[in-house]
Amino acid sequence: MEKLLKLIPKEFFVENLKSNTLGVIKIALLREVINPMIIRSNFPDETITFKATETKDLVEIPARKLKSKEKLMGLKICREFNVIDKDLRYNVIKHKEHLANPNSILFGDSVTESNEAIGITSRVIYDWAYSIRDVNDITDTFQHNALSEGGTMWNEEEGKLRQSLFQVQYVMPKTYFPHFLTVQNVTPEMLVHLLSTVIFENRYGAQSTTLGNNMINHVLGIGFAKFEAPVNSFTISNNWKEGEEVNFENVKNAIDVAMKSFYKDNYKQGAEFEKLIKELWDNNELNAHYKKAQKDCVQFLIDTNVTKPKK
Numbered sequence: 001m002e003k004l005l006k007l008i009p010k011e012f013f014v015e016n017l018k019s020n021t022l023g024v025i026k027i028a029l030l031r032e033v034i035n036p037m038i039i040r041s042n043f044p045d046e047t048i049t050f051k052a053t054e055t056k057d058l059v060e061i062p063a064r065k066l067k068s069k070e071k072l073m074g075l076k077i078c079r080e081f082n083v084i085d086k087d088l089r090y091n092v093i094k095h096k097e098h099l100a101n102p103n104s105i106l107f108g109d110s111v112t113e114s115n116e117a118i119g120i121t122s123r124v125i126y127d128w129a130y131s132i133r134d135v136n137d138i139t140d141t142f143q144h145n146a147l148s149e150g151g152t153m154w155n156e157e158e159g160k161l162r163q164s165l166f167q168v169q170y171v172m173p174k175t176y177f178p179h180f181l182t183v184q185n186v187t188p189e190m191l192v193h194l195l196s197t198v199i200f201e202n203r204y205g206a207q208s209t210t211l212g213n214n215m216i217n218h219v220l221g222i223g224f225a226k227f228e229a230p231v232n233s234f235t236i237s238n239n240w241k242e243g244e245e246v247n248f249e250n251v252k253n254a255i256d257v258a259m260k261s262f263y264k265d266n267y268k269q270g271a272e273f274e275k276l277i278k279e280l281w282d283n284n285e286l287n288a289h290y291k292k293a294q295k296d297c298v299q300f301l302i303d304t305n306v307t308k309p310k311k
Contacts, residue, residue: 001188001289003276007268012224014185017105017300024184024228025191028220028259028270029198030252031066031129031177035214036140036170038206039065045167049135057135058237059171061204063126066179067107069204070197074103077196081290100301102293106190118306123186124194129177130237132246138175143167171205176251178236182228189293192286195219195277219270220255223263231258 005013012023039061041048050060071090078084084101087094094113099105099120108122131138181198183191202213223229236254244250259267280286301307 001192004188004192007272007276008191008222008224013188013191015187016303017185017187017296018303019185021185022226024182024225025186026223026228026231026259026263027181027183027195027198028223028231028255029179029181030218030220030248030255031179032216032218032248033171033175033177033214034173034216035212036172037204037211037214038168039171040169040206045141045169047135047139047169047171050130052130052238058133059131059135059138059175059177061129061177063128066129066204067124067126069208070194070201071103071107073201074107074193074197077193077200078103078290081287083290083294096301096306099306100294100298102190102193102290102297105297105300106186106194123184123190125182125184127180127182127232128234129179130233131171132176132178132237132240132251138172139169140172141167141169176246176248178233178251178255180232187293187296189289189296192277192280192289193293195273196281199274199277218252219274220252221259221267221270222273223259223267225263225266229259229262231262 008025012025014021039047039059041062048060048062049057052058075084075088075090078101079086084103085098088098088101092113093099093104093109093111096111096116096118099109099111099118103109104120106123108120110119111117181194183194186194198217199219202215202217203211204215205211236251236258239258240246240254256267280289298307302309
């Protein structure tokens with residue numbers, strides 16, 4: 001973790017997870033759509049939108065749709081390093097002792113299958129994500145059909161064509177979503193875990209078990225200070241200059257300018273963090289760090305009287 005502490009001072013991390021200190025770490029992301037993606041909620045054929053002005057509707061991604069995918073990736077990573085109970089499943093936690101893992105302590109969790117009303121609050125806060133361009137400029141609607149076993153629309157039992165057409169609206173490639181994560185009271189190991197879940201997850205939205213990778217998460221930079229800067233996805237979109245081209249470099253620059261205006265020299269470029277995370281994985285250097293992270297989580301539950309020390 002020495003390389004990480006050269007980028008972010010030690011004072012912005014905690015040694016004891018029970019600590020509740022002043023200071024935030026804010027991660028600036030640019031989420032780039034690279035394959036058609038479905039973002040829907042109440043209506044199966046409509047993308048979620050937000051009416052920004054009388055003439056402009058933005059595509060809106062609720063925070064939970066992003067967090068849930070990255071939390072699930074984090075669960076898989078914890079299994080890789082054997083720092084999570086083998087019986088724990090996503091949103092299915094049977095015993096309070098199962099909360100003693102880096103993923104549950106970072107993203108928040110609660111016991112769901114016993115009478116123990118215990119919940120752990122999240123240490124990472126997710127922004128809602130908004131597109132820069134209007135929904136009509138970045139989506140397309142396709143008509144699909146549910147084929148029979150013969151691969152056609154013919155109903156063999158009734159001897160007529162099946163009526164199984166449906167439409168799906170997709171967010172198309174080259175759509176950009178500014179996004180921000182705010183982190184408080186974490187250890188260096190937990191920040192590494194969070195960055196790993198973001199960098200290596202790339203499948204979001206509905207039908208993620210059917211559709212391929214559809215989003216790349218670019219870590220643009222990380223800012224740190226005593227207080228959080230009032231910068232979020234909507235402010236970047238809302239302040240976009242009319243007529244300015246929406247491309248990767250322009251959106252990246254807008255995010256960097258907004259973050260630097262508040263964090264000044266305490267805003268570090270994301271390329272350094274991405275390089276660090278990938279080196280840790282490539283060199284198999286994470287096993288000891290995850291063991292330490294789990295030990296910290298076990299101690300946190302003991303310190304907060306959720307669990308008792310083992311005799």
